[in-house]
Amino acid sequence: MSELNNTQPPQMEFSDDLRRRNLSGRIWMVVFRLSTVVGIIALVTLLLNIINQSAGYVHYEAKVDPDTLRVDGIPLEEQSKEQLMSVLQNNLSSGAYNKLDRDKPFAERDRGEVYDLVFDRVVKYKVEETWLLWDSLTHSREIKASVPTEQSGTELKFVVWANWDFLRRQQSSDPVLAGVRTAILGSLWTISITILAAFPLGVMAAIYLEEYAADNWINRIIRTNINNLAGVPSIIYGILGLAIFVRVLEPFTSGTLFGITDPTTANGRTIMSAGLTLALLVLPLIIINSQEAIRAVPGSLRNASYGIGATKWQTVWSHVLPNAMPGILTGTILAVSRAIGETAPLVVIGASTVIFFDPENPFSKFTTLPIQIYQWTSRPQDEFRFLAAAAIIVLLAILLTLNATAIFLRNRFSRRY
Amino acid sequence: MKQIILNYPEARKSLKRRPRWGESIIQGLLIFSGFFSIFTTIGIVYELGKEALLFFREPAVNLWAFLTGTQWQPHIEKFGILPLLTSTLITSTIAMSIAIPLGLGVAIYLSEYATPKTRNLLKPILEVLAGIPTIVYGYFALTFMTPLLRTIFGQDTVDIYNMASAGLVMGILILPLIASMTEDALSAVPRSLREAAYGLGGTKLEVALKVVVPAAISGISAAIIVGMSRAIGETMIVAVAAGAGPNFTFNPFKGAETLTGHIVRISGGDLSYDSIDYNSIFAIGLMLFFITLTLNIISQQIVRRFREVYE
Known part of the structure; x- marks a missing residue:
């Protein structure tokens, strides 16, 4: 219809339109590129701002x-x-x-x-x-x-500010003498507990879901539930940790159950509580990552194992797990680096009191690197801000090392079938 | 030889029936680990619910005043959640108005325009940005964004602790999350769809906006909702930069405490059990839990219902 009634040559209208379409295409391309540039500028500004204060x-x-x-x-x-x-x-x-x-x-x-x-x-x-x-x-x-x-x-x-003495020194109320040794040790202790609790539990849950669980309603609920838990704000885990590990399980988390009576221990607000709280927090992440790694192991490997008479667990233990391990480790490292940077749940379970002594066992009071940064950031004096910047550099260096390890593992050991 | 053949069915039966205790114990352990996540959820709901119930049983508290009150002043027994809720909404809205356009822009650029080389360079940068602990962003908000806003808008209009600064930095925090989820959704759209659109004479922009984005819309909406739930639950940025003390205001340049910020400040000191403050953080936590849970479930439903499945 329109072709018949059209008095103008169609070629003309088409090219006019094309010019407009190309123009808007070019404008939007600039917009998309610009938003990427803005993102990069934000990252660079953030890093420069920290270096500027350090x-x-x-x-x-x-x-x-x-x-x-x-x-x-x-x-x-x-x-x-x-x-x-x-x-x-x-x-x-x-x-x-x-x-x-x-x-x-x-x-x-x-x-x-x-x-x-x-x-x-x-x-x-x-x-x-x-x-x-x-x-x-x-x-x-x-x-x-x-x-x-x-x-x-x-x-x-x-x-x-981020010098060798800063790493070596204990926490102090004097900015000239303050260091992050107490905080680094606290972070290491906490993260060890987290790994010890969350890694086996997470991998076993992933094995169950991928290798054993039938596709019925209860297992579907478990899967949905894990996805939902991964989206729960970290501060909720802090509240849960406060109610369960600090309060209900106090005899266990303060170490009195094991005959440890440390006068510095304050009613369950210990490394043990913090580590277990963070373990709950990273558990869904470890499960999801491990599930993906296990799923990537081809079925032919399992069938070959069954074919020579292996039982289910023998198949999982000697064939599925070794092949999935690089993926599982990569996922675990990423989850752990999330846990190292967590602040909110630990503040809630009560780690934010200032500690001047190194933690000695899992039942000590403690502080961690992000909490130290939070405390110093909250102080009004400039010199504490600078200490916070220095501590941020230490924290980012640790996280960068962990992430580099994860990427290395992924590239070095990943196999394609 | 003869015997074995005769006993073959018998032998097979006994092999099958042989109890494998090791296997059973291991399977039991695995089932327990699988169910552990359910225990965690039950633990969260039970503990938050139990303590929140204690909070609502206090004579000073009633549910209606809790939901509609505009004052949160525990020392004069006023428990209205609105000031905490509005500041949470304001910071999240500011964050989303930064993160959605920029995140979508970045994702479309990466998936449709960037050469593979650029993409391989930029994706790790996004991942780095997403891996930075939130306390670092909080520090950035306080030491960079707040002074910047104060120079632009004037020292008198912008408080030292303000919601705008926290919201803007939160936007930067959520940007990589939205960008990478959206990028995944866009990349999952099959090449054949793009080729068909080009074949019909579409420009690059038209292919991207009218074909690829609509095809991936379920993934994109899911990304936005997950980003929103992340913004509402975000804690350290607001705890550091948005100010201490509940404040019922809609002015983003004023300081006001959010739901999460309040929990952190209250529990920062040594909190004594069964005090009204202790119980109140559970009530606030329960509210936070349900808001984020609802958002997460909506996002999963969107993905499940509206996902276009391609070969």
């Missing part, structure tokens, strides 16, 4: 100028443990010195600890002012001019 000039005021504490002209940094002890002895009252010895005998402390003590008790650095990395690099002359370094006890240092 180093820079710091203006210290010392109560006692470290230069005056030289022993035989040797500066503090190069003094031996004995020389550092003599510095402590000379500058502290004998009562204070003896109390330090009683808390932990000097014979048991290594040089680093004594060195920290000198700064903690004698030098007493106080942070007066801090600068971001960007300002420190671009305005270094103005910053240097603004700090009267010639005054005794005044010092301007370029500090990289």
